[in-house]
Amino acid sequence: MNVYAAYFDDPIRLGSSSGGIFSVLCDLILDQDGVVYGVAMTEDNYGAEYHRVVKKSEIYRLRGSKYLQAKVRDTFKQVREDLIEGKNVLFSGTGCQVNGLRSFLGIEYNNLICVDVICHGVPSPKLWKKYIVHQEKKYGKVGVVTFRDKEYGWADFGVRIDQLYVPKDDDVFMQMFLRDHCLRPSCYKCHAKRNKNADITLADFWGIEEVDPEMNDGLGVSAVITRTDAGNALFDNVKDKLVWKRVSYDDILKHNPSEYISVDRPSQRDTFFIDMDAMPFERLKNKYIEGPLWKRSARKLKRMVKKIV
Numbered sequence: 001m002n003v004y005a006a007y008f009d010d011p012i013r014l015g016s017s018s019g020g021i022f023s024v025l026c027d028l029i030l031d032q033d034g035v036v037y038g039v040a041m042t043e044d045n046y047g048a049e050y051h052r053v054v055k056k057s058e059i060y061r062l063r064g065s066k067y068l069q070a071k072v073r074d075t076f077k078q079v080r081e082d083l084i085e086g087k088n089v090l091f092s093g094t095g096c097q098v099n100g101l102r103s104f105l106g107i108e109y110n111n112l113i114c115v116d117v118i119c120h121g122v123p124s125p126k127l128w129k130k131y132i133v134h135q136e137k138k139y140g141k142v143g144v145v146t147f148r149d150k151e152y153g154w155a156d157f158g159v160r161i162d163q164l165y166v167p168k169d170d171d172v173f174m175q176m177f178l179r180d181h182c183l184r185p186s187c188y189k190c191h192a193k194r195n196k197n198a199d200i201t202l203a204d205f206w207g208i209e210e211v212d213p214e215m216n217d218g219l220g221v222s223a224v225i226t227r228t229d230a231g232n233a234l235f236d237n238v239k240d241k242l243v244w245k246r247v248s249y250d251d252i253l254k255h256n257p258s259e260y261i262s263v264d265r266p267s268q269r270d271t272f273f274i275d276m277d278a279m280p281f282e283r284l285k286n287k288y289i290e291g292p293l294w295k296r297s298a299r300k301l302k303r304m305v306k307k308i309v
Contacts, residue, residue, distance in 0.1 A: 001225060001226065001227055001249070002225070002226045002232060002235075002246070003223070003224070003225050003226075003246070003247050003248060003249050003251070003252060004223075004224040004225075004226075004235070004244050004245065004246055004247060005205050005208055005211060005212060005215055005221055005222070005223065005224075005244065005245045005247050005251075006019055006021055006221070006222050006224050006242045006243065006244035006245070007019030007020060007021070007215070007219070007220060007221050007222060007242065007243050007244075008020035008021060008023065008024050008241065008242055008243075009242075009243050012063070013219055013220055014150055014219065015060065015063055015064060016063055016064060016220060017064050017065040017147075017148040017204065017220070018154070018202070018203070018204045018205065018220040018221060018222045018223075019205070019220050019221045019222030020220070020222070021202055021222045021224055021238075021242070022038075022062075022063065022092065022115065022202060023059055023063055024238045024241055024242065025090060025113075025115065025200070025234060025235075025238060026038075026053070026056075026059050026062070026090060027056060027059070028234070028237055028238055029088055029089075029090040029113070030053075030054065030055070030056050030059075032088050033087070033088075034087055034088030034089060034090065035052060035053070035054055035082045035087050035088070035089050035090070036052075036053040036054075036059070036062065036089075036090045036092070037050055037051070037052055037053070037075060037078075037079060037089065037090070037091045037092065037093075038050070038051060038053065038061075038062030038092040038093070039051070039062060039066050039068075039070040039092070039093065040061040040062055040066075041061075041066060041145055045132055045142045045143075045144075045145050046128070046129045046132055046133075047068060047070075047071065047125050047128065047129065048066045048068040048069070048070040048071070048125075049070055049071040049072075049073065050070055050071065050072055050073065050075040050093075052075070052078060062092070064146060064147065064148055065117075065147050065148050066147060067123055067128075067147050067173075067174070067177055068122070068123060068125055068128050069122045069123070069124070069125050069184065070093070070097075072097070072100075076100070076101055076104040076105075079091055079101060079105075079112075080104070080105060083105070083109045083111055083112055086111065087111065088111050088113070089109075089111060089112050089113070090113045090114075090115060091112065091113070091114050091115070092114075092115040092116070092117075093115075093116060093117075094116060094117060094119045094122065094192070095116045095117075095119055095190070095192030095193065095196060095197075095198065096119075096186070096190070096191070096192040097116075098114045098115075098116045098192075098197050098198045099191075099192050099195060099197050101114065102114070102197045110230070113199050113200070113230055113231070113234055114197065114198045114199050114200075115198060115199065115200045115201070115202060116192075116196075116198035116200075116201050116202075117201065117202055117203060118201060118202075118203035118204075118223070118256055118258050118259045119187075119190070119192075119258060120177075120178075120258050120263065121177075121180065121183035121184070121187035121188075121190075121262075121263055122183060122184050122187055123173075123176070123177045123182045123183060124182045124183075124184070124273070124276070126276065127173070127176065127182045127276055128173065130276065130281050130284075131172065131173045131281060132145075132161075133281075134281035134282070135161055135164075139161070139162070139164060142161055142162060143162050144160075144161070144162055145159075145160070145161055146159070146160040146161075147159055147174075149165060150219065150220065151165060152167070153218045153219075154204075154218055154219055154220040154221075155218070156168075158170075158171065159171040159173070159174055172285045172289050172290075175289050176272075176288065176289060179266065179288075179289075180263045180264070180265070180266050180269070181266055181268065181269060181272040181288055182272065182273075182276075183263070183269075185265075187262065187263065188262055188263060188264065188265040189262055190262045193258075193259070193260050193261070193262060194260075196227060198227060198231075199226070199227060199228045199230045199231030199234065200224065200225065200226055200227065200231040200234065200235060201223075201224070201225040201227065201259075202222055202223070202224060203222065203223040203225075203252070203256055203259070204220070204221075204222070204223065204256065205221040205222055205223040205252065205256075206255035206256050207251070207254055207255035207256075208221045210254075211247055211251045212245055212247075215243065215245065223252045223256065224244075225249070225252070225259075268288070272288060275287065275288075
């Protein structure tokens with residue numbers, strides 16, 4: 001296993017969640033007349049689904065985090081067909097999706113590369129749809145969703161829905177996700193964290209300012225873990241396009257323990273899902289995120305002090 005801090009010094013990085021490494025890996029596979037599978041938003045933005053890409057002009061649909069459970073449908077069958085035809089395939093997803101694909105295939109293919117992410121957990125698609133419908137009632141039909149907009153920097157990202165930008169600390173869906181209310185039951189005891197089958201793992205390199213301050217330009221740095229010979233070879237083939245540095249595994253774990261630790265199941269998790277079905281979104285927001293006025297005022301004051309400091 002090799003571990004790196006890396007980023008792609010290109011405008012593409014601004015549209016990526018961290019360092020833009022995924023796009024560089026995709027470009028290499030497509031240059032070999034290969035196929036890339038990744039997650040894109042659905043046309044109505046009510047959910048996310050797997051998408052098969054064969055042209056570089058379509059990679060933008062897969063770029064950036066989607067904090068949703070993606071519909072797989074017949075993607076595993078499509079991957080197998082491409083592999084049997086001899087195409088080079090890059091499949092990207094969460095650790096459990098990668099493990100699911102490997103289990104489905106049953107045999108090893110030397111023309112398959114799997115890329116996963118360090119995963120906090122997968123939120124409920126029902127909650128996301130409820131959130132988007134709520135937003136549409138206020139602002140009209142949603143056109144473009146960006147979960148990790150870097151307008152004010154990588155560390156202080158926000159959610160952008162068309163022209164509406166909301167800092168992550170103020171966005172209700174993001175806070176429900178980060179507070180772990182809305183995750184799948186399996187995410188609280190994730191088996192994929194103990195059984196890793198990806199060739200390469202990508203993540204935000206939180207704490208890069210401690211490891212190498214010169215790399216921290218505020219636009220995003222990726223943590224890259226190559227776990228197999230195939231992963232090493234693929235990353236070696238793109239290194240000359242990147243700004244990169246060898247680091248230790250512990251450098252990543254220090255600020256990103258989700259690499260191997262599942263989040264705790266909140267005591268309100270079951271009640272949250274009951275309320276999600278029964279309550280209008282505004283009431284759900286008030287109960288689980290905003291709370292009483294005095295709590296909201298205290299949080300707002302805390303954020304103001306943090307910014308000043």
